[in-house]
Amino acid sequence: MARVNLVLLVVAVICALAAVTSSHRARKLFIGLENEQKRMRELDVEWSQLQLEQSTWANHARVEKIARDRLAMHRPAAGRVLSVEAR
Amino acid sequence: MRLKFVHSPLLSQPLPAWRARVVLALLLSAFAALVVRSLFLQGIQNDFLQKKGESRYERVIEISATRGRILDRHGDVLAVSVPVKSIWAIPEDASLSPAQSRQLAALLEMDVRELNRKLGAEKDFVFLKRQIPPDQADRIAALQLPGIHAQREYRRYYPVGDVTAHVVGFTGVEDAGQEGVELALNAQLSGQPGSRRVIKDRRGQIVEDVESIKAPVEGRDVTLALDGKIQYLAFSYLKQAIEDNRAKAGGIVVLDAKSGEVLALANLPTYNPNNRVKLAGAQLRNRAFTDTFEPGSTMKPFTAALALEKGKFRSDTPVQTAPGRLTIGTATISDAHPHGVLTVAEVIQKSSNVGISKIALTFPPGEMWSMFDAVGFGHPLKLGFPGEVGGRLRPAKSWRPIEQATMSYGHGIAVTLIQLARAYLAFARDGDLLPLSLTRTAGAAGSGQNVFSAKTAREVRAMLELAVQAGGTAPKAQIAGYRVAGKTGTAHKVDGGVYANKYVSSFVGFAPASDPRLIVAVMIDEPGGKAYYGGDVAAPVFAQVMAGGLRTLGVAPDAPLKPLQVAAAR
Numbered sequence: 001m002a003r004v005n006l007v008l009l010v011v012a013v014i015c016a017l018a019a020v021t022s023s024h025r026a027r028k029l030f031i032g033l034e035n036e037q038k039r040m041r042e043l044d045v046e047w048s049q050l051q052l053e054q055s056t057w058a059n060h061a062r063v064e065k066i067a068r069d070r071l072a073m074h075r076p077a078a079g080r081v082l083s084v085e086a087r
Numbered sequence: 088m089r090l091k092f093v094h095s096p097l098l099s100q101p102l103p104a105w106r107a108r109v110v111l112a113l114l115l116s117a118f119a120a121l122v123v124r125s126l127f128l129q130g131i132q133n134d135f136l137q138k139k140g141e142s143r144y145e146r147v148i149e150i151s152a153t154r155g156r157i158l159d160r161h162g163d164v165l166a167v168s169v170p171v172k173s174i175w176a177i178p179e180d181a182s183l184s185p186a187q188s189r190q191l192a193a194l195l196e197m198d199v200r201e202l203n204r205k206l207g208a209e210k211d212f213v214f215l216k217r218q219i220p221p222d223q224a225d226r227i228a229a230l231q232l233p234g235i236h237a238q239r240e241y242r243r244y245y246p247v248g249d250v251t252a253h254v255v256g257f258t259g260v261e262d263a264g265q266e267g268v269e270l271a272l273n274a275q276l277s278g279q280p281g282s283r284r285v286i287k288d289r290r291g292q293i294v295e296d297v298e299s300i301k302a303p304v305e306g307r308d309v310t311l312a313l314d315g316k317i318q319y320l321a322f323s324y325l326k327q328a329i330e331d332n333r334a335k336a337g338g339i340v341v342l343d344a345k346s347g348e349v350l351a352l353a354n355l356p357t358y359n360p361n362n363r364v365k366l367a368g369a370q371l372r373n374r375a376f377t378d379t380f381e382p383g384s385t386m387k388p389f390t391a392a393l394a395l396e397k398g399k400f401r402s403d404t405p406v407q408t409a410p411g412r413l414t415i416g417t418a419t420i421s422d423a424h425p426h427g428v429l430t431v432a433e434v435i436q437k438s439s440n441v442g443i444s445k446i447a448l449t450f451p452p453g454e455m456w457s458m459f460d461a462v463g464f465g466h467p468l469k470l471g472f473p474g475e476v477g478g479r480l481r482p483a484k485s486w487r488p489i490e491q492a493t494m495s496y497g498h499g500i501a502v503t504l505i506q507l508a509r510a511y512l513a514f515a516r517d518g519d520l521l522p523l524s525l526t527r528t529a530g531a532a533g534s535g536q537n538v539f540s541a542k543t544a545r546e547v548r549a550m551l552e553l554a555v556q557a558g559g560t561a562p563k564a565q566i567a568g569y570r571v572a573g574k575t576g577t578a579h580k581v582d583g584g585v586y587a588n589k590y591v592s593s594f595v596g597f598a599p600a601s602d603p604r605l606i607v608a609v610m611i612d613e614p615g616g617k618a619y620y621g622g623d624v625a626a627p628v629f630a631q632v633m634a635g636g637l638r639t640l641g642v643a644p645d646a647p648l649k650p651l652q653v654a655a656a657r
Contacts, residue, residue: 026295030296045170048167048169051167052164052169052244052246055163055165055167059247060247060315061319081568
């Protein structure tokens with residue numbers, strides 16, 4: 001009888017320790033997840049800032065100004081346009 | 088004699104046995120009560136204690152939701168929310184040393200005295216500065232000043248600025264739409280913040296998710312029908328024309344005749360939605376939607392269409408317009424240039440008020456009213472825009488003959504620019520009138536409401552083509568390589584009840600005339616220069632925007648390239 005009790009005690013102790021470790025690991029993983037989610041939010045912020053930057057650089061007014069002033073581009077005269085049929 | 092304690096007679100006195108039992112029973116029952124109570128608290132009714140315990144380490148966290156973006160039809164960003172921080176303080180807690188105040192003021196880019204005034208306020212809560220970039224806020228947080236806190240907020244940015252200001256609109260500081268699409272589609276754009284319950288450890292780190300109380304709903308993006316490039320062309324050419332003609336204001340609308348989408352819409356004067364410090368009512372007005380004007384001769388094609396539709400006239404039916412004047416009752420209608428006998432087509436080409444009035448007077452007012460009503464005048468388009476108006480179209484019963492005559496050439500009736508542009512869809516689409524769309528639709532629309540027969544629409548189209556050619560009122564609306572159709576309008580403005588020497592010049596037209604793709608409507612309010620005719624002021628804007636728009640969309644030319652009949656001065 002005492003033997004069975006001893007075995008059961010050992011099993012109980014092992015189970016208790018396992019529960020503690022696994023909950024610790026769960027928390028660690030959760031913190032990891034939380035950090036990744038935080039990173040995701042930060043990247044989202046960066047993305048929206050980059051979008052804003054891109055559309056500021058690609059502003060039509062700016063593109064036209066650079067094309068005209070710096071690259072000396074101009075629209076071809078109507079007689080110099082040849083249109084071809086796309087197939 | 089000394090008695091030993093054990094021999095005390097009191098002890099030897101036999102006590103009744105029940106007394107000991109009573110004490111024992113009392114003690115046992117007290118223990119039992121404790122056990123029962125603890126069992127009750129631990130096992131049966133345990134929520135209260137559990138809650139108390141959890142509240143020591145559980146927290147409810149807000150999860151913010153971002154407002155959706157507004158995109159043009161190619162996915163270019165027109166409005167986007169970027170997180171920013173707002174710095175606030177509890178004045179009572181914020182006891183800063185002079186050096187700290189100076190440091191904080193420098194980081195906030197504000198005056199030290201201003202800062203001290205705010206911190207000295209008798210309030211529990213005061214915003215020091217709203218909506219600053221996050222990195223600036225982080226530097227402030229690094230100072231670890233007592234009583235100074237940062238709060239996460241969103242700020243709306245409009246990268247294209249004044250070009251799309253009236254369509255896109257703007258939001259207030261609380262992130263709710265206040266104007267334009269931001270208001271019209273606020274429900275779709277705005278997100279709903281959620282919240283969740285978590286367990287935090289001693290260091291404030293979240294260690295476990297307990298439950299998600301409310302999932303956040305992210306705002307959805309809105310893709311407008313607007314084409315960024317055409318919008319820019321429309322805006323910049325209109326701006327140029329208004330400066331050149333010293334006009335008071337103006338508006339332009341570009342529609343896709345195939346789908347009824349609004350490809351561009353601009354009004355001037357405008358404003359920069361990113362910086363709305365000095366904003367006047369005139370700048371905010373979305374004229375194309377909220378301001379009605381008497382359209383003038385741009386209305387004539389509708390009367391002509393009615394005449395053809397009812398079969399009383401053909402496009403070559405002669406109409407006597409000599410001597411260029413027509414007296415109805417006490418009022419006289421006159422032409423700018425007197426003509427002789429004109430066909431119906433020539434009445435439109437030369438824009439004869441007398442001719443169109445004579446045609447109009449052959450119809451009962453009710454028939455004319457039904458036609459105006461059918462093409463959408465007199466009631467708002469219901470696009471959901473704030474302040475959208477329906478214009479003025481009085482019931483036919485109250486029309487006097489002179490009013491019916493003036494209405495045929497666009498006086499005594501008031502419309503908005505967008506209504507006028509949409510009504511021309513009927514000519515461009517063989518009589519089929521589509522509902523407009525501010526948001527991108529999937530390709531070509533089906534059919535709308537049929538207001539004219541295809542034959543009538545084609546004939547009116549041919550007349551409108553004549554108006555743009557040599558001998559018409561708007562040769563300046565021509566575009567190399569494309570057949571263009573359109574109509575000028577020059578309307579006197581009513582000032583204090585009488586027609587004053589102020590004008591509204593307009594032009595509405597479409598191209599390519601063989602298979603219309605774009606409709607452009609231009610309105611210029613009170614041109615201050617010598618030129619005020621629609622053909623001189625509004626038609627060149629139409630031609631520039633139309634040429635640019637057709638090129639942007641890659642529409643094939645439908646006319647041989649030949650020198651323009653009127654050399655467009657560049």
